[in-house]
Amino acid sequence: MSESHDPQDAQAGHGDVDRHVRAAYFVFGSLLVLTGFTVAVYFLHLPTRAAIALRS
């Protein structure tokens, strides 16, 4: 999130905000995929070494 949200600067700020929103979507998507992957690996019941290698 950016430092200033001065409404006077609204036009200039919008591009900055859109970048933050895009970053939030990217983080959301990444977390969703990684969570799904981690849970899937858990249910595979792999041996300890293989499980650590896959999760890291």
Next chain:
Amino acid sequence: MSMEIPYTVEVRPDTGLTNGKLGIWLFLASEVMLFGALFASYVMLRVGAPEWPRGSTYLNIPLATLNTVILISSSVTMVLAWASLVKRDFPRFRLFMGITILCGLGFLLVKYFEYTAKFHHGYFPATNTFLAIYFTLTGLHGLHVIGGMAVNGYLWGPGSALWKTDPTHFTNRVENAGLFWHLVDLVWIFLFPILYLL
């Protein structure tokens, strides 16, 4: 007689931040230390234990996965709520902040079902070390969710009156509340694999 608090809107020259943002970052630093100490305790307890149960022995992994999805989604809606204010769209802020609060409620509801199921099975903090650290960490995290929801609820409701008189100050408040909410989300991102999956 009212006194104006400085640097709520404009950035303070020496710190480069508004006072509110500096305050929330210091608070978040203290929160990191609090949860860091508890995570370190978890590690010490676990490596010192002769045996440690798999998460699924006691915990419901599908429910916790659902809670993870709910919480990471709420972080996105929190950003969208803040972005709406920057774009001067107050109704959209109300919508996304409302969804964020509902996500928090959903998280707590799922946690309630998880806790009651454990109590039904006779699993309590005193049962064993795993459950003791589980209830401590998730309970403290749950309190943070409640705290975050209280702040978000205030900003959604009565606190939003500030939007009419000082929109930038209000936007900064929402941003600071968002930073706290992201921390709550981040802590859960660590709690979930550590307690449920590892």
